Amino acid sequence: MVVSMTGFGRSKAESERFSVTVEVKTVNHRFCEFHIRMPRQLLKLEEKIKKKLGEHINRGRVEVFVTLEGEGIVSRSVHIDWEALDEFVHHITEIKNRYSLTGDLEIRDVVSREEIIHIEEKEAENEELEQLVLSAVDEAGGQLVHMRKLEGKALEEDVLQYIELLKGNITNVKQLAPDVVVQYRERLSRKMAELLDAQADEDRIHTEAAFFADKADISEELARLESHISQFKEIMKVNEPLGRKLDFLLQEMNREVNTIGSKANDSRIAREVVDMKSLLEKVKEQVQNIE
Known part of the structure; x- marks a missing residue:
């Protein structure tokens, strides 16, 4: 399941003596980092607040604001x-x-x-106040997760849309790849005929074309790219933090696309490669917000 690292949750808990308001805001971050602002008399609860929010959040920059009102504090x-x-x-x-x-x-x-x-x-040592604070933190964390899941659904839709477009580019490249060798053979035959001013040596043309075909072969890169895409889509279904795994796969996909561009030696495939790199960059921007 895709969960965004962007979200907001707010909760208010009250008793006869106290009123506690908790606001939790998260944005993307490589790790799970907490920043808590609260009244001095609640500082002793900082670790308990982190632990409670840790039940809801695995990754992101977490900003927590706690306000307190009441008598006997x-x-x-x-x-x-x-x-x-x-x-x-x-x-x-x-x-x-x-x-x-x-x-x-x-x-x-x-x-x-x-x-x-x-x-x-x-x-004042007050167990009632502690329970009130932690209850508000827990509820705010729950609201935060709900919003992060909604944001994650939107991220997932955008990412899958880009992935489908990427698959279209791969299909185009697979169709163009065989024609690259044919065109090279034709160009080589014409060039040799011009230089020799006669019929070109077919054996030499065949040898040169075979060498070029081997050098420009991108079938393995295309196969690995398709495998990465399948794995990417499967990971997005897993019910755990998956942002780092997706980011790693994107690096591998970029590597394959760059290799395709350098080996293909064809302007049409080069245009497809530019489109693929643009799509992968868009996917990366979205993945950076995934928990």
Whole structure:
């Protein structure tokens, strides 16, 4: 089954205390690479989120956005360093007395001193919140896969269309190939007759034509190309990640097409080769988006 690496999924999970929204976006990538953005208090769940999404995704660049709302996410408490406060007040009083200064010590003079009084935040351990986040991640991953499969279906249709056109080019080349040797023999016969100004040596023409036919024989390349195409179509039916396998086969198909172009030595076949290379390039563009 063809699955695209491009997709998007979104889910929102709520309880009486919390509301979690998860968005997952994927694009093509050689490997499976995660980029997760979420509130600091959820960072401890990063590996669990990756593992949960790994149940849905095998390949691609994965961008995850988690937003969190609710009460009790972080507990806050006021911390006062009483010893530091006593010492601070004592020294302020001593300074006033020693230098006969006026003015009273206000509460704002104390609360502004972070080394004396400050608010401590502590992330609440909450199993309910963890389950809520992972549930939203799982649902968003499911939506993402659904979209990737729909995109994959469209990719499959485009790729198979190009493959059918490629098979048409191969048929044309197979029809043209025998005529290449015949035309070479005719050209060789005329050339030798002109040079010798008489009847050309048939034995020599036959030998030269046989040598050319062997050198220009592209039957093996055509057979391998057709085999690669059959294998390509079979792989597309497999229910597993197949992008890398298809990409490898495309490299082999390109190699055969290039060899056909270099060996055939015929302008008509050369035009077919150009068309085949163009089609393979289009297939490659689509395969690069397949998981």
